[in-house]
Amino acid sequence: MDNEQWAFGLTMMVVGMGGTFLTLWVLGLVMDLLKKIFPLVDKDGKQS
Amino acid sequence: MLESMQTGLYGLTAGVNYLFTQGGPNVIMLLIAATLLYLGVKKGVEPLLLVPIGFGCMLVNIPLSDLMESGGLLRTLYDMGISNELFPLLIFVGIGAMIDFGALLENPKMLLFGAAGQFGIFLTLLLALALGFPALEAVSIAIIGACDGPTAIYVASQYAPQLLAPISVAAYSYMALVPIIQPPIMRALTTPRERIIRMAPIKKTVSPQTKLLFPIVVTLVTGLLAPKGLPLMGTIMLGNFMRECAVVTRLQKASENEIANIVTLFLGLAIGGTMEGHAFLKPTTLMIFGMGFVAICMDTVAGVLFGKLVCKLTGGKVNPLIGAAGISAFPMAARVVQAQGQIYDKKNHLLMHAAGVNTGGQIGSVVAAAVMLSVLKGMGLI
Numbered sequence: 001m002d003n004e005q006w007a008f009g010l011t012m013m014v015v016g017m018g019g020t021f022l023t024l025w026v027l028g029l030v031m032d033l034l035k036k037i038f039p040l041v042d043k044d045g046k047q048s
Numbered sequence: 049m050l051e052s053m054q055t056g057l058y059g060l061t062a063g064v065n066y067l068f069t070q071g072g073p074n075v076i077m078l079l080i081a082a083t084l085l086y087l088g089v090k091k092g093v094e095p096l097l098l099v100p101i102g103f104g105c106m107l108v109n110i111p112l113s114d115l116m117e118s119g120g121l122l123r124t125l126y127d128m129g130i131s132n133e134l135f136p137l138l139i140f141v142g143i144g145a146m147i148d149f150g151a152l153l154e155n156p157k158m159l160l161f162g163a164a165g166q167f168g169i170f171l172t173l174l175l176a177l178a179l180g181f182p183a184l185e186a187v188s189i190a191i192i193g194a195c196d197g198p199t200a201i202y203v204a205s206q207y208a209p210q211l212l213a214p215i216s217v218a219a220y221s222y223m224a225l226v227p228i229i230q231p232p233i234m235r236a237l238t239t240p241r242e243r244i245i246r247m248a249p250i251k252k253t254v255s256p257q258t259k260l261l262f263p264i265v266v267t268l269v270t271g272l273l274a275p276k277g278l279p280l281m282g283t284i285m286l287g288n289f290m291r292e293c294a295v296v297t298r299l300q301k302a303s304e305n306e307i308a309n310i311v312t313l314f315l316g317l318a319i320g321g322t323m324e325g326h327a328f329l330k331p332t333t334l335m336i337f338g339m340g341f342v343a344i345c346m347d348t349v350a351g352v353l354f355g356k357l358v359c360k361l362t363g364g365k366v367n368p369l370i371g372a373a374g375i376s377a378f379p380m381a382a383r384v385v386q387a388q389g390q391i392y393d394k395k396n397h398l399l400m401h402a403a404g405v406n407t408g409g410q411i412g413s414v415v416a417a418a419v420m421l422s423v424l425k426g427m428g429l430i
Contacts, residue, residue, distance in 0.1 A: 008183055009174045012423060017163075017170045019419035023273045024159040024412055030265050031156035031258075038257035 066111035073325025074109040081106035081320070084217075094224040096309075097197070097316050101217065104320020115321060122321030125314050130205050130212070135315040136198035137283045142308030143198070143410075144287025145300045147378065149262055151404035152411075153254040160354070161405040162412025165374025167350030168193035169416055172343035179335060183429055184208055187420055189336055192219045193343030194413035195226070195376040201315070202280060203417055207430065213322035214333040218340035226377045229341075230348050230384050234372050237352045242359060243392040245367040250400045256292075263289040270415055276425050277418015284414060347375040351409075367398055373406040376413040382406035 067074060084102030088095040108116050115122040129135035152158055169190045176186035188208035191200050192215060200219035204212045222229065235243075263285035271278045290300040322328075355371025369388055373381040385402035424430045 005177045005183075008427075009177045009186075011427070012173050012187070012420065013170045015423050016173075016416070016420050017167065019274070019423065020166055020412065020416045021160070021163040023270060023415045023419060024163040024408070026273070027266060027269055027411070027415075028156040028159045030269055031153055031159075031262065034258045034261055034265060035153070035156075035254060038255045038261070040253050040255040040258075 063111045063113075071111050071325075073329045074111055075325075076329060077105060077109040077323060077325040080323070081109065094220050096312050097220045098224075100313050100316025101220075101320040101323075104317040105323040106320070107317075108321045108324050116324060122318060125318040126321055128318075129311070129314055130201065130318050131209065133202050133205055133279065135311050135318070136202040136205075137279055138311045139198045139308055139315065140280060140283040141287040142304045142311075143378075144263070144284035144289075145291050145304040147284075147288060147407055147410065148291075149288065149407050150254055150259065151250065151400050152407040153258060153262060154250045154252070155401075155404055158401075158404040159408040159411065161351060161358075161371055161374035162376075162408030162410070163374075163415075164354035164371065165347050165351040165376065165405075165409045166194065166412050166416040168343040168346035168348075168375075169420075171346045172339050175339055175342060179339075181332075184424075185211055187424065188215055189339050190343065191215075191417055191420070192222065192336075192340035193347050194417055195219070195223055195344055195347060195381075196410070196413040196417075197223060199280060199413055199417045201319070203421070210327075211332070211336065213319060213328055214336040215340075216319045217323070218337050221337075222340050222344045223377045223380070226344070226375070226380045227384050227387075229344055230372050230375075230381065231388055233345060233348045234352055234369055234385075234388055237349065238356070238368050240392065242356065242368050243389065244396060245359065245364060246393070246396050247365065247367055247370075247398065247401050249397075250404070260289070260292045263292065266411065270418060274415065274418035274422040276421035276430075277414060280414045280418060281411075284410075344375065348372050351375060367396075367401070370398055370402045370405050373402040374409040374412065376406070376409040378406050378410045379403065381409065 081102045084098045084105060087093040088098030088102060104122060108122055114120050117123060172193050173186050173190035176189045181189060184207040188204040188211055191203045194200060197219050201216050204215040267282055267285040270281045287303050290296050351371035351374040352368055355368030358366045359368045369385050373385045375381050382399060382402035386399040389396045389398040
């Protein structure tokens with residue numbers, strides 16, 4: 001594998017895997033935020 | 049008149065003649081088609097896919113049938129929905145309509161397991177490059193590690209159509225083999241004490257509004273971060289939005305039943321149509337199957353190791369086995385985790401936690417593909 005291939009592979013590994021983690025982490029935060037903004041309310045009007 | 053009869057007779061024997069003179073690869077592929085049909089029908093291995101793929105493979109390897117030539121049945125199906133990526137995307141609408149993301153929404157941090165479960169993709173990419181595959185072919189092969197058939201087909205049909213057949217067959221075969229591939233890795237990487245960790249029951253905390261907004265928010269966030277993958281995420285979330293909004297039940301049901309069934313049939317036949325012997329039987333095919341296996345093993349290794357890390361960080365509150373469900377392959381991987389957990393403690397119910405991780409893996413695999421495509425776009429390679 002030449003240098004260019006290595007550079008491509010490592011870029012994909014670092015940016016790709018890092019980007020995947022980052023995107024999913026952001027999604028997790030947004031989902032937590034959604035749960036806080038729209039909490040589940042039971043029949044008696046209490047938040048669970 | 050005799051001459052006319054002779055030429056007519058030649059038309060009847062040309063196929064057999066071809067088979068005996070230059071049809072060796074076709075004969076092998078007919079045997080492979082028979083194996084695929086046997087696995088699908090008798091062994092129940094992904095029958096919805098393997099039956100049409102096996103039959104399509106048989107059709108295209110009957111000499112001189114011209115089914116994959118311009119205007120032929122299989123070529124028409126291929127042009128209709130594979131070369132333009134329509135079929136995998138329509139299947140994604142159905143998958144989105146089927147999946148309940150409730151378990152994931154109960155604990156959104158489970159999404160990180162879905163990220164860890166994609167590690168095999170990137171490792172396999174390096175392996176494919178080391179073996180001499182060009183960049184776009186390496187990416188298409190690596191995506192087998194997403195353990196997600198439609199995603200693999202979507203990427204391969206765009207960037208390595210010449211490898212579509214082995215990639216899609218490998219992707220679906222390994223997805224079916226998840227219950228065989230994963231357990232030894234799970235056992236090897238965990239201690240008996242870790243395997244019997246019981247996790248706290250999941251409380252219902254997600255409101256209908258959150259479930260309704262989830263697909264819209266996921267589409268917006270992933271679309272902004274990785275726009276090249278928007279067709280994948282957009283279609284899966286469209287299906288899920290139809291499910292959660294509950295006002296288009298007919299469309300939801302059609303997406304997860306009629307449309308998904310018809311598209312699965314066409315998709316399988318068209319993929320089978322790409323398995324013509326002379327094109328399929330190459331050393332690269334074996335290499336792709338080997339790398340696909342490595343990808344799924346490494347996904348599982350990374351998922352379980354991430355589970356062990358989370359187990360340590362939470363003071364033993366998380367059973368590392370659930371990490372194996374981060375590989376997508378929904379819902380099979382979650383069932384594998386539940387079954388493995390119950391081998392060591394019959395009263396240990398990991399299914400809901402594993403289902404959360406598994407739906408996170410479903411999103412994770414699409415995000416990984418989307419990120420890869422966007423990075424490729426950023427690098428000017430596509």
